[in-house]
Amino acid sequence: MSNYPLSYKLSWLPRFLKPSVLGDASGFAPMAGRVMEPQPGQTVRLAFIGDISAVANRRAPACDPAIAVLLGAADLVIGNCESPIVEKPSAVLGTKLGTHHAMTERFLGDALAAVGIAPEKLVLSLANNHVLDQGFAGFEATVAALQRLGIRTIGTTGNGPVEHVAVGPLMLGLAAFTLWRNADEAVFATRVSMESDPARWPRDAASGVDLLCAVPHWDWEFRHFPRAETRALARRLAGHGVGLIAGHHAHVVQPVERIGEALVAYGLGDFLGTAFARQPWPGRIGAILTVEVSADAGTRGKVASYRMHPFMRLRTGDHERLVPVEGLEGAMRPRVLKRLTAIFG
Template sequence: MTLSRSESRQKEKAQREKRRRRTLSISIVLIGTLLVVAALGLTWGSKAGLPDWFSWPGGGAEQALVNDPDGPDDGAASPEPTDLPDDPASTDEEGNEEPDASPPAEEGTGEMSELISLSFVGDMMPGEYINRILLEKGYDFPYQKVLLYLSEPDIMAGNLELPITTRGTPIEGTPYVHKGSPEALPPLRDAGFDVLSLANNHALDQGLEGMHDTMKHLQEAGIGYMGVGNNDAEAFAPYVMEARGFKVAYIGVSGVIPYTHLKADRNTPGIAETYETKRTVAAIASAKEDADLVIVMVHWGEDAADKPKNLHRNYAREYIDAGADIVIGSHPHVLQGFENYKGKWIAYSLGNFVYATNPKSPQGDTGVLDAVCNKAGECTLKFNPMNVIGSQPTPLEGEAKQQLLERLSSISFGVTLDSEGSVIQQGTAAKAP
């Protein structure tokens, strides 16, 4: 069954963005007022006989902030409020919502556009190893340094690497068994996430009870999901989101499943598998009939390997030949490279994102991948380099940023990443779709 994002979900994301922009505008006005007051005070002080050096320095950082509300273009993301009161002007005296009179360029409102922005991250485990941090600092803690990267895209997606449940029977015979609290989901949604793939080796860590709880809690939180279901028809069904006049279908599949009986089948609940490609290819072709863009999020590969298997490179090509526009990989817990096949993009692994990792190891390297696409499926990619420090993805700058971009170029196939993170096919110039 094909699902689509509700109208209320679109409004919620648009309202959060409006509140963020409104807060930024108010802050700028307050800063400007303070600067004017300070300047007047200093001018008075100078007239009162204070020394010449006691005057406002022109062209400083404070003045630049007034002239440029977005601040210096250093690529760093600043924390932003996520739980602000609604705009008083948006309701009438009886508390009823009034029509939105804001400009039509607001994100996530479903207006027609020639382009759409899609973003992706890798594995997320908002629980288990980082439970202590989440309980001490709040479930929104992992996203505080990267909110701009997560809230700006029209659609934000990632891989949820654990079941969300307070119940369940732990699976036996596997080295790692996980679970997370339902309290983790509202902050994840508020940070900007719209859709999560559940097609991975931990989806049934707490049995079918845990899988069904995860589905229920995601629905209650207003977050879309795909990759599991009560049978293979449900598990392979795309989650379809509509934004800016685009229909974008997300399909989740896994090539890493602990036991055969956990695979979804005609009468068996479980995970959409891709140990072979037949059912995945069929799901992609079916989704392409109705969607403008088809995104395949696939769990595959070897742990800690920075290069994909040739088998999986072939699988990615089959997905694209069937109609996929972008293929996004996860599971190795480290970054892998990029490839362009027939004008379509493959990201073999986006590494860890919300995880307990050593920031000095390859498992600490991460980032947000941005794609800007047209309805022909022509996309430009940009990777925003980050490092997981204390369970917080943190944007990289300077030499550290360049080193990570250079390493990604060295493990990619026929593409390079420039100094800003744009992914460019070798022999071609970067251009907008």
């Protein structure tokens, strides 16, 4: 029913236990940079976060104030809703084993409050492989719960491949899609966007948009460097006018690349744990990508600067604690810094 190749399936557990730093490390950009000089006088700040789930949490996470301040200062936060939002899972055994994801509406609301994200400033993609883990009823319950919370969604088939979201004086076009699915394609295609080819998007999809952003669920899991096929897709998206790409699915932090004027963050890792509760430490490194977008005349909609803000999800009892890397103590900090250096140079 899924579309994972056999080699991918066989490598999943070894790579989960020991995320790989093998791969092509050439051509990537620093963790932070100025794309425009001089910097614009007026900007809009976007913050991109990774996958959100309650798999590793019985209750809302604790959060370092610095992370809450960072997220609270963004004009818009964009992430991936990795778990269906249901009060009672229909896939009971799979949910207990961790193969099927689920979280409650209360958990998500409490988690957002803990990390400083106002629901009205949040956009969540539903284009991922786990969104149908609790069936069609779970999908509909998820959409309804997000509406009640006041959270906007992208990545469903109902509104086309590019959805328009206003943020301050700018209009963003958000194209969310998944390359991976955990169900039959015919079933998946009725609810979830899988259209990754920008040449197949309607010609007027980006009409009236200042900045076109892609939010793909792509690449192979637990590998810090993206595959050649993923980088080729990024180039194709950039060639069709996508100026900003923030990816998910790898569950580990991946590097940043500049393709012409386009900025690509291949993977932000998990924002809240989405594999198993007791996850090896490299998979607990996440990142928040902040991007300043120009709102000045003449450069309107251009990426002005960006920064990756790495953090750790530390397990504390039955929930997690989000801590900036600079706030880590003991032996963990040099280990994390060494891994980040391997990824970003």
